[in-house]
Amino acid sequence: MANKFKLYEHSDNLIIYASGVSNINNYSRLGADREKQLLEKTILNNNLSKIIYFSSCGIYDIKNMNCYSIHKLDMEEFIKNISDNYLIFRLPIIIGKDNNKYGLCQYFFNSIKNDEYFKVWKNTYRYLIDIDDVVEIIHFILDNKYYNNEVINISSLIKINIMDIIDFFESILNKKARYDFNEIISNYDIDISKLRKVLLESKIYKKNYAKIILNKYYK
DSSP, X not given: OGGGGGGGTTOSSEEEEOOSOOOGGXXXXXXXXXXXHHHHHHHHHTTTSEEEEEEEGGGGOGGGOOHHHXXXXXXXXXXXXXXXXXXXXXXXXXXXXTOOTTSHHHHHXXXXXXXXXXXXXXXXXXXXXXXXXXXXHHHHHHHTTOOSSEEEEOOOSSOEEHHHHHHHHXXXXXXXXXXXXXXXXXXXXXXXXXHHHHOSSOGGGSTTHHHHHHHHHHO
16 A cells, blocks of 8 residues: 555655554454554654544444454544544555455455355445555545545445355356355445545446456456
């Protein structure tokens, strides 16, 4: 993520904070504390700069709240209490060329490709977004000085059933996935009304957006 914002690397009034826990399944209190300490040091040493922090839309999955989501909420509150010049962007599942190997889509792709057995949450939906669109939207918001001291959801409009993601990977790999269902339901909504105020027209609002970006990076 940090590499996508090199444009602001030498900015005197903007700090893109992209350091954090990348593997949500291997969350540790030590890693979370380390992130908070580094963030605090960054803010205090750059008190005249706007801090940009990336949080997670997973915090809306209240019924399945995990330690990672709780950590993100904690970090958000920490920033609000210690800084008076910030923007927090909550992001859904990000798809890009350098996909996080611990991410959901990459996990499905690798598991199917390597004939590995995996568990699937039943009746579960997720929002996907292209990393290029995330960067473009944030550039637009920052360059036009929209918002200050706010939390903004950056997400696509339409969520996708994860079974459709698995079906897609089965199709392009020409392999049958080996999985079993876990009786956990995860289906939440993301409010992007703030985003739509500044982006009246965007491809992220298309109904087939998820399939478009899966084709872009995997087919």
